[in-house]
Amino acid sequence: MKIAQIAPLCEAVPPRLYGGTERVVAHLSDALVDAGHAVTLFAAADADTRAVLVPVRDRAIRLDPAPLKSELAAHLSMLHEVHARADEFDVLHFHLDLLHYPVFADCAPRTLTTLHGRLDLDDLPGVYRRWPQFPLVSISQRQRAPLPDANWLGTVHHGLPLELYPLTPRPRGGYLAFLGRASPEKGLARAIAIARRAGLPLRIAAKVDDVDRAYFHDTIAPLLGGPGVEFIGEIDDTGKAAFLGEALALLFPIDWPEPFGLVMIEAMACGTPVIAWNRGAVPELLEDGVCGRIVASEAEAVAAIGEVIALDRATIRAVFERRFSAAAMAQGYLALYWRILDAQRHDLRLHA
Amino acid sequence: MKIAQIAPLCEAVPPRLYGGTERVVAHLSDALVDAGHAVTLFAAADADTRAVLVPVRDRAIRLDPAPLKSELAAHLSMLHEVHARADEFDVLHFHLDLLHYPVFADCAPRTLTTLHGRLDLDDLPGVYRRWPQFPLVSISQRQRAPLPDANWLGTVHHGLPLELYPLTPRPRGGYLAFLGRASPEKGLARAIAIARRAGLPLRIAAKVDDVDRAYFHDTIAPLLGGPGVEFIGEIDDTGKAAFLGEALALLFPIDWPEPFGLVMIEAMACGTPVIAWNRGAVPELLEDGVCGRIVASEAEAVAAIGEVIALDRATIRAVFERRFSAAAMAQGYLALYWRILDAQRHDLRLHA
Numbered sequence: 001m002k003i004a005q006i007a008p009l010c011e012a013v014p015p016r017l018y019g020g021t022e023r024v025v026a027h028l029s030d031a032l033v034d035a036g037h038a039v040t041l042f043a044a045a046d047a048d049t050r051a052v053l054v055p056v057r058d059r060a061i062r063l064d065p066a067p068l069k070s071e072l073a074a075h076l077s078m079l080h081e082v083h084a085r086a087d088e089f090d091v092l093h094f095h096l097d098l099l100h101y102p103v104f105a106d107c108a109p110r111t112l113t114t115l116h117g118r119l120d121l122d123d124l125p126g127v128y129r130r131w132p133q134f135p136l137v138s139i140s141q142r143q144r145a146p147l148p149d150a151n152w153l154g155t156v157h158h159g160l161p162l163e164l165y166p167l168t169p170r171p172r173g174g175y176l177a178f179l180g181r182a183s184p185e186k187g188l189a190r191a192i193a194i195a196r197r198a199g200l201p202l203r204i205a206a207k208v209d210d211v212d213r214a215y216f217h218d219t220i221a222p223l224l225g226g227p228g229v230e231f232i233g234e235i236d237d238t239g240k241a242a243f244l245g246e247a248l249a250l251l252f253p254i255d256w257p258e259p260f261g262l263v264m265i266e267a268m269a270c271g272t273p274v275i276a277w278n279r280g281a282v283p284e285l286l287e288d289g290v291c292g293r294i295v296a297s298e299a300e301a302v303a304a305i306g307e308v309i310a311l312d313r314a315t316i317r318a319v320f321e322r323r324f325s326a327a328a329m330a331q332g333y334l335a336l337y338w339r340i341l342d343a344q345r346h347d348l349r350l351h352a
Numbered sequence: 353m354k355i356a357q358i359a360p361l362c363e364a365v366p367p368r369l370y371g372g373t374e375r376v377v378a379h380l381s382d383a384l385v386d387a388g389h390a391v392t393l394f395a396a397a398d399a400d401t402r403a404v405l406v407p408v409r410d411r412a413i414r415l416d417p418a419p420l421k422s423e424l425a426a427h428l429s430m431l432h433e434v435h436a437r438a439d440e441f442d443v444l445h446f447h448l449d450l451l452h453y454p455v456f457a458d459c460a461p462r463t464l465t466t467l468h469g470r471l472d473l474d475d476l477p478g479v480y481r482r483w484p485q486f487p488l489v490s491i492s493q494r495q496r497a498p499l500p501d502a503n504w505l506g507t508v509h510h511g512l513p514l515e516l517y518p519l520t521p522r523p524r525g526g527y528l529a530f531l532g533r534a535s536p537e538k539g540l541a542r543a544i545a546i547a548r549r550a551g552l553p554l555r556i557a558a559k560v561d562d563v564d565r566a567y568f569h570d571t572i573a574p575l576l577g578g579p580g581v582e583f584i585g586e587i588d589d590t591g592k593a594a595f596l597g598e599a600l601a602l603l604f605p606i607d608w609p610e611p612f613g614l615v616m617i618e619a620m621a622c623g624t625p626v627i628a629w630n631r632g633a634v635p636e637l638l639e640d641g642v643c644g645r646i647v648a649s650e651a652e653a654v655a656a657i658g659e660v661i662a663l664d665r666a667t668i669r670a671v672f673e674r675r676f677s678a679a680a681m682a683q684g685y686l687a688l689y690w691r692i693l694d695a696q697r698h699d700l701r702l703h704a
Binding site (some may be wrong): 057064066068069072073074076077079080081097098099101102103118120121122123124126127130131210211213214 | 420422428432433449451470472474475563565566
């Protein structure tokens with residue numbers, strides 16, 4: 001099958017450091033190539049891919065030191081290029097959320113759109129009422145809740161290459177891990193409180209976005225002075241394998257309806273159990289009592305630590321391999337691509 | 353003529369406090385109504401207009417206390433509505449920079465796009481190469497410099513209603529004024545330095561955007577402690593008439609190629625002279641030695657203060673009335689609307 005993958009231009013594909021969507025597009029593109037398909041990736045030139053790369057910007061926007069850039073302009077230019085070549089592909093798979101709807105209204109049935117973000121924004125229902133013709137993929141069932149009547153074709157969970165984060169059978173770090181953005185919704189302050197109450201060290205690998213600087217300065221920085229809390233900033237994939245693998249457990253104390261939570265399956269790949277709040281896609285992704293514990297309070301989280309440390313890390317890894325491999329993700333998407341092709345052939349309107 | 357004005361949804365039309373583009377759209381729409389035309393304004397519901405308002409969002413995004421919003425989704429929904437009604441209008445006048453190009457590619461010759469921002473962003477040439485069919489208006493000749501070969505139809509300077517900021521013949525404030533965003537490119541630190549060297553009080557009416565909080569905290573806040581510098585935050589139009597009118601002079605020490613600089617003509621409306629840096633559209637808008645002085649250093653700015661205080665404020669007001677009235681702006685745009693209509697009738701491609 002001839003498949004176009006259209007990635008955001010914000011981070012490299014895959015990102016060198018933090019970043020979710022571009023990471024998923026990278027793994028999906030490679031896994032589709034491995035499955036024997038002709039994949040063309042529209043992305044920034046610093047992509048690292050086994051697909052045929054169409055570089056539509058010299059480098060990813062966040063890595064570009066040029067001070068004067070336009071995310072919107074860069075993405076519109078890319079969409080213009082994709083549209084000019086649309087007939088070369090059986091399926092066009094978009095990872096840009098909304099922006100392509102006006103450009104591809106004329107060939108929507110041949111597109112697939114994975115929505116990577118939260119969907120409970122006030123302005124979204126109006127868009128999906130006005131552009132109902134685009135087949136959509138959710139990254140968890142839970143993600144759909146705010147837009148139950150959108151044109152959902154399926155749910156495909158994210159996946160990772162099996163070799164990216166190997167199992168660490170016996171972690172030696174003796175610490176709890178936090179990995180994510182240093183933002184209120186990711187629950188970093190809560191993670192620090194849990195580690196303090198448990199008397200265990202916490203290591204924090206976090207990105208501080210511009211919008212989160214005030215939160216970091218006012219709320220997090222004062223908590224970092226005490227003993228047992230170490231802030232190590234953003235890390236790359238190599239660092240991540242050791243960081244997650246050597247941890248006793250990952251803390252995922254989110255305070256928002258996160259539609260997936262890639263770091264949970266990264267931890268699971270290492271065999272590292274996860275202590276997660278019962279929000280968003282957590283109950284859908286984390287097998288409670290097998291791969292970690294789902295909790296509702298700091299006290300429950302502290303109480304769960306001993307329990308999750310005792311879980312069998314090889315079993316966690318096995319669950320990861322079965323449910324969250326890049327190959328499984330690619331098979332999930334291929335099933336949807338075939339439905340799109342069949343519907344085109346039979347001129348059918350798709351229904352989930 | 354049946355004219356659609358399509359405003360950004362970020363601020364109210366006009367903005368209650370700081371904000372440029374929505375202010376210009378408000379004044380233009382009213383002036384076109386006054387000139388006898390049928391004007392339909394697509395904007396947020398909190399607009400205050402004499403045009404027929406099509407409210408496409410309950411309230412302007414920046415004023416909306418809802419935490420979960422999508423600027424992109426809101427604007428795409430608006431564009432979908434405008435497109436559905438496009439045939440009702442002779443001309444569609446967009447103030448959204450880029451976003452409408454994919455939606456209106458099929459009726460570009462019947463549109464006019466005023467570019468309100470700086471054009472020296474790396475990603476813009478690619479967009480204007482790919483969507484060359486949209487007739488463009490610059491808000492100053494200088495603004496065009498980074499995109500000289502774009503499809504420019506004309507330049508129309510911004511204008512204000514004559515009654516909005518009345519002439520203050522004899523200001524009693526005894527201070528220098530700064531009005532704008534508290535950002536490096538607006539030159540607030542330079543304004544403080546000039547006032548200190550001149551031994552005159554400085555009053556600052558400034559908006560602090562989220563992206564500028566670190567700059568404000570690190571660079572500006574330490575300068576506010578000393579004597580003679582007063583920070584009063586954002587002000588509304590009533591406050592602005594007094595703030596600018598009672599000032600000895602406005603300081604406009606910008607450090608970027610600002611494409612217009614609305615506050616300069618607001619000051620001129622009050623008869624208040626302007627001391628401005630020789631950047632962007634300043635030499636095009638400010639008559640040196642008549643409405644203020646154009647300078648290149650803090651020393652020149654300090655030296656210019658006595659000179660501009662001696663300028664005739666009624667003459668400054670007269671220049672404003674002649675060049676920068678809302679009626680003059682409306683006539684400038686009407687001339688372009690007629691060219692678009694004529695070209696449609698004769699099926700001609702427009703050239704500037």
